[in-house]
Amino acid sequence: MIRTLRKQANGLSLGLMVGLAGLGIGAAALPAAASAMVATGTVDGLDKLILRSGKVIEGEILSETAEEVRFNVIVAGISAPATFKKSQIIEIVRAERGDADPADAPREGESIDLDDRFTMDRDSDESMASIDAPTVYVINLKGEFGKEISPTPIRDAVEAAEKESPDFLIVHLDNDWSYFGGEIPDEVQDNFDWFSVADKIEPIFTKEIDLEWEKKPHVVFWVGNAMGGAAFLPFLADEIYMESDGRIGGIGTLEQMFEGVGDEVVRQKQRSLRLARAQGLAIANGYDYRLINALAQRSYVLSYDLFGNLYEAMPEELGRVDAYVLTDDGKDERADTMDQLVRGTGNDVLTLKADIALKLGVSSGTADSLDELLEQLGILRNHTMVEGRSDQILSTWARNVAQAQRKIGRLFRDYEQVQGGGTLREQRQAISRRISILEEIQGLYRRYGESFDPFGEGMGQIANLDVRIEQHRIELLLLRD
Amino acid sequence: MFRILLACLAVLMSVAIASARDIVILKDGRQVEGDIVREIDGNIWMIVYIGDVKQQEFFASTAIKEIMRDAAPDVAEQPADDGNDDAAGRGAPKGMVITLEGMVGVEMAAHKLEELIPQIEKEIGEGGILVLKINSGGGFLAEIQLLSDVIEYQLKPKFEVVGWIESAISAAAMTGITMERLYFMPEGNLGAATGWSGALVAVKGRGLEEAKYMMEKISARGKRNYAIMKAMQGSPHEPTPLSATIDPRTGDVTWYESEDDGEILVNPGNEVLTFNSVMAEKLQFSEGIARDVFELTREMGYEEIDWVGEWEPGMVHPISKAERENRRWREFIDQNNQGMIVAANKYGMYVGAAQNAQGDDRGILVGKARGFLRQVRRYADASPKLATVALGIPWDAFDEWYRAQEEMLRDMMD
Numbered sequence: 097m098i099r100t101l102r103k104q105a106n107g108l109s110l111g112l113m114v115g116l117a118g119l120g121i122g123a124a125a126l127p128a129a130a131s132a133m134v135a136t137g138t139v140d141g142l143d144k145l146i147l148r149s150g151k152v153i154e155g156e157i158l159s160e161t162a163e164e165v166r167f168n169v170i171v172a173g174i175s176a177p178a179t180f181k182k183s184q185i186i187e188i189v190r191a192e193r194g195d196a197d198p199a200d201a202p203r204e205g206e207s208i209d210l211d212d213r214f215t216m217d218r219d220s221d222e223s224m225a226s227i228d229a230p231t232v233y234v235i236n237l238k239g240e241f242g243k244e245i246s247p248t249p250i251r252d253a254v255e256a257a258e259k260e261s262p263d264f265l266i267v268h269l270d271n272d273w274s275y276f277g278g279e280i281p282d283e284v285q286d287n288f289d290w291f292s293v294a295d296k297i298e299p300i301f302t303k304e305i306d307l308e309w310e311k312k313p314h315v316v317f318w319v320g321n322a323m324g325g326a327a328f329l330p331f332l333a334d335e336i337y338m339e340s341d342g343r344i345g346g347i348g349t350l351e352q353m354f355e356g357v358g359d360e361v362v363r364q365k366q367r368s369l370r371l372a373r374a375q376g377l378a379i380a381n382g383y384d385y386r387l388i389n390a391l392a393q394r395s396y397v398l399s400y401d402l403f404g405n406l407y408e409a410m411p412e413e414l415g416r417v418d419a420y421v422l423t424d425d426g427k428d429e430r431a432d433t434m435d436q437l438v439r440g441t442g443n444d445v446l447t448l449k450a451d452i453a454l455k456l457g458v459s460s461g462t463a464d465s466l467d468e469l470l471e472q473l474g475i476l477r478n479h480t481m482v483e484g485r486s487d488q489i490l491s492t493w494a495r496n497v498a499q500a501q502r503k504i505g506r507l508f509r510d511y512e513q514v515q516g517g518g519t520l521r522e523q524r525q526a527i528s529r530r531i532s533i534l535e536e537i538q539g540l541y542r543r544y545g546e547s548f549d550p551f552g553e554g555m556g557q558i559a560n561l562d563v564r565i566e567q568h569r570i571e572l573l574l575l576r577d
Numbered sequence: 578m579f580r581i582l583l584a585c586l587a588v589l590m591s592v593a594i595a596s597a598r599d600i601v602i603l604k605d606g607r608q609v610e611g612d613i614v615r616e617i618d619g620n621i622w623m624i625v626y627i628g629d630v631k632q633q634e635f636f637a638s639t640a641i642k643e644i645m646r647d648a649a650p651d652v653a654e655q656p657a658d659d660g661n662d663d664a665a666g667r668g669a670p671k672g673m674v675i676t677l678e679g680m681v682g683v684e685m686a687a688h689k690l691e692e693l694i695p696q697i698e699k700e701i702g703e704g705g706i707l708v709l710k711i712n713s714g715g716g717f718l719a720e721i722q723l724l725s726d727v728i729e730y731q732l733k734p735k736f737e738v739v740g741w742i743e744s745a746i747s748a749a750a751m752t753g754i755t756m757e758r759l760y761f762m763p764e765g766n767l768g769a770a771t772g773w774s775g776a777l778v779a780v781k782g783r784g785l786e787e788a789k790y791m792m793e794k795i796s797a798r799g800k801r802n803y804a805i806m807k808a809m810q811g812s813p814h815e816p817t818p819l820s821a822t823i824d825p826r827t828g829d830v831t832w833y834e835s836e837d838d839g840e841i842l843v844n845p846g847n848e849v850l851t852f853n854s855v856m857a858e859k860l861q862f863s864e865g866i867a868r869d870v871f872e873l874t875r876e877m878g879y880e881e882i883d884w885v886g887e888w889e890p891g892m893v894h895p896i897s898k899a900e901r902e903n904r905r906w907r908e909f910i911d912q913n914n915q916g917m918i919v920a921a922n923k924y925g926m927y928v929g930a931a932q933n934a935q936g937d938d939r940g941i942l943v944g945k946a947r948g949f950l951r952q953v954r955r956y957a958d959a960s961p962k963l964a965t966v967a968l969g970i971p972w973d974a975f976d977e978w979y980r981a982q983e984e985m986l987r988d989m990m991d
Contacts, residue, residue, distance in 0.1 A: 228603065228637065230637045304891060307892065308890050311638065357777050358773070358775075359773070359777060361771055361779050362777040362779050364771070364848050364849040365770075367848075368769045368850065369714075369769035372768065372769070372852070372853050373764075376763070376764030376853055376854065380762070380764035385855060562922070563926065566923055566926055570927065570930045573938075573945075574930075574942075576938075
């Protein structure tokens with residue numbers, strides 16, 4: 097049922113004009129032409145932008161450069177400026193206006209400002225928003241998954257958002273997916289178990305918001321990179337939007353996990369329970385669990401049709417010409433080639449990209465700027481952006497983790513360099529100093545252990561330090577004159 | 578000025594709409610007509626029409642005063658009016674949720690569930706609805722029969738018992754299927770019931786046959802085809818495929834211990850089965866999916882259940898007195914688990930140090946070691962199976978181990 101609703105909503109959004117400003121725009125904001133249209137109901141004489149997404153936007157070009165078009169979107173006489181990258185646009189259809197001179201068409205690098213065609217005031221979005229305008233709060237999740245993107249700072253960041261009680265909580269996810277300066281290949285095999293970290297983050301965006309917030313926001317994940325363990329996070333959203341080069345993937349393949357350890361039937365058990373838990377995360381938030389299978393399993397076969405329906409078979413087995421392979425079984429000649437792996441175009445395991453995510457209805461749209469995202473949410477001209485401490489909390493955590501790591505190294509060096517001393521008093525002081533240093537390291541592990549050791553949360557290191565501290569206590573006990 | 582224009586615009590819009598069906602009345606007095614296309618937590622996305630042009634609008638729940646669907650109030654949105662505002666709970670059966678969480682045999686233990694029965698009965702009475710909500714990654718095979726017996730012989734005769742599955746893996750799955758009626762949370766899963774130990778080594782031989790026989794009997798208690806649990810257990814010796822066919826007329830599910838005979842491949846022979854909530858419902862392994870007790874009430878076919886207990890933030894069900902006691906005990910066991918490991922580690926360190934010491938030093942260290950050993954004893958008394966989890970000692974051999982340690986400490990002082 098949840099899934100149906102999501103698909104319907106997506107289908108509608110594809111078929112409709114982009115959402116515009118709410119009803120709450122002022123008289124001064126209505127251009128004369130637009131005001132006339134309210135009365136006549138005509139949409140003639142407008143420029144059109146035909147977007148790659150299939151949408152046709154009507155309105156008037158405000159300015160144009162080689163890279164982008166600033167456009168006054170008009171629907172029902174209500175106007176809202178928005179910027180579109182040329183890369184998003186298939187065609188610009190210019191309305192015929194008697195006063196237009198073809199020589200005025202912009203040349204590369206030039207910009208034509210058409211704002212003076214209107215007598216209206218084009219102030220900031222905020223000035224245009226009505227009193228009831230929906231509030232928008234943005235959290236940026238950047239950095240390494242499990243280190244900077246970690247449960248404690250995320251929980252704190254979301255709690256900071258709660259204070260602002262937004263209508264829309266937008267989470268811009270763009271995790272670091274690099275290794276020694278290069279890109280981690282999509283086919284990296286060992287990332288599925290990072291689900292355990294995603295599983296700890298899951299309730300922060302779902303149950304804790306659902307059950308503890310006075311007013312539940314519409315949670316939107318806007319995805320740049322969601323690779324490795326971060327691939328599970330977008331599935332926590334009410335809606336996913338992607339950047340045009342956004343990716344969700346890098347968690348294959350589950351089937352190689354535990355290879356060479358113990359009995360096959362127990363390895364299968366371990367894989368089965370992990371997959372079911374990850375499927376549950378998707379199901380609980382209205383997404384098709386078969387996508388998790390395709391993201392995680394090399395042998396899993398999944399196809400789709402133009403309506404976004406999924407089939408667990410190859411298109412030729414379905415006997416359909418309108419079905420396309422999403423992932424094949426990776427066997428024999430179907431195994432991804434090195435060329436495909438390097439270019440990230442293989443299909444043994446799924447990496448969801450913006451175009452396919454949109455076709456499947458996983459993503460509700462593609463947006464390369466916050467304005468574009470707000471526009472697709474239908475609130476570009478009628479929203480209030482609220483700011484809180486979330487991003488500061490996240491960046492402070494990242495900084496503190498880095499500092500703590502350096503400090504632990506320094507403390508261990510200090511520990512090694514504590515001089516034993518000759519007298520009993522000096523020996524006692526030295527042992528006490530060692531205990532004190534170890535306790536300080538323990539404290540850092542307690543506070544930041546989840547980022548040093550995302551799987552064990554630093555508990556193993558804390559226990560090891562406990563043993564060393566107790567050994568020093570025994571030494572103290574045995575000191576004699 | 579804004580508002581005047583808004584009002585005018587709203588009027589224009591409503592005039593222009595010829596076939597509007599839904600009306601949203603905003604708190605500022607505006608009335609907007611169109612088609613609601615999406616509704617999440619009271620927030621509304623609506624297509625409004627102006628002539629041939631349509632546009633999508635968003636209205637935050639906080640700005641909405643009233644929603645009229647098809648130009649008439651939606652009866653589903655209206656509170657049931659039975660002429661008695663005080664009717665809530667009256668005449669409805671009482672229900673309670675007891676959570677079974679943590680390691681089977683340690684935090685999810687038969688003796689504790691048994692201890693709770695008098696309090697459960699006091700709160701919901703005989704015939705009340707008892708929901709056992711399971712969230713466990715498994716544990717001791719030996720506890721499964723004990724838990725199943727408590728459910729079968731002590732709970733089922735007194736209460737209407739249903740299972741509510743958040744996660745029931747391994748021994749928890751094997752326990753859960755004692756109940757005929759299971760509901761899943763959306764994220765729920767149940768299965769992966771393969772017995773193992775150490776470095777992923779499967780239970781084999783007599784132990785495996787005993788586990789299979791036990792599950793044949795427990796499957797029968799839950800009126801389930803054993804082929805399902807067999808696919809969840811897997812086997813180190815043979816494939817355990819499972820397929821099923823759903824009769825399109827009756828909806829009945831027929832199970833096959835093969836990959837090809839049924840229309841739906843449920844488990845390839847070389848894999849181990851874990852159900853997610855969607856597959857469990859589709860194959861009628863579960864009765865439905867419920868996110869909270871309100872959805873559970875509907876899924877169970879009741880109009881209303883009087884769920885006893887107090888609501889707390891972040892909960893999907895209220896906490897009864899029995900459940901509160903259950904939680905308190907579980908927290909105590911969790912603390913003991915950590916406490917026993919720490920105490921046992923320190924005991925070992927002081928014993929080691931004492932063995933290398935002489936005279937008074939040895940006496941001091943043995944005294945310290947004895948203190949930690951007694952701590953270990955106290956934790957084991959509170960929860961016997963902790964000895965196995967924390968120390969790796971079979972729980973029925975703990976007393977013998979303890980006596981041996983005491984004797985060793987005495988010998989060191991001789």
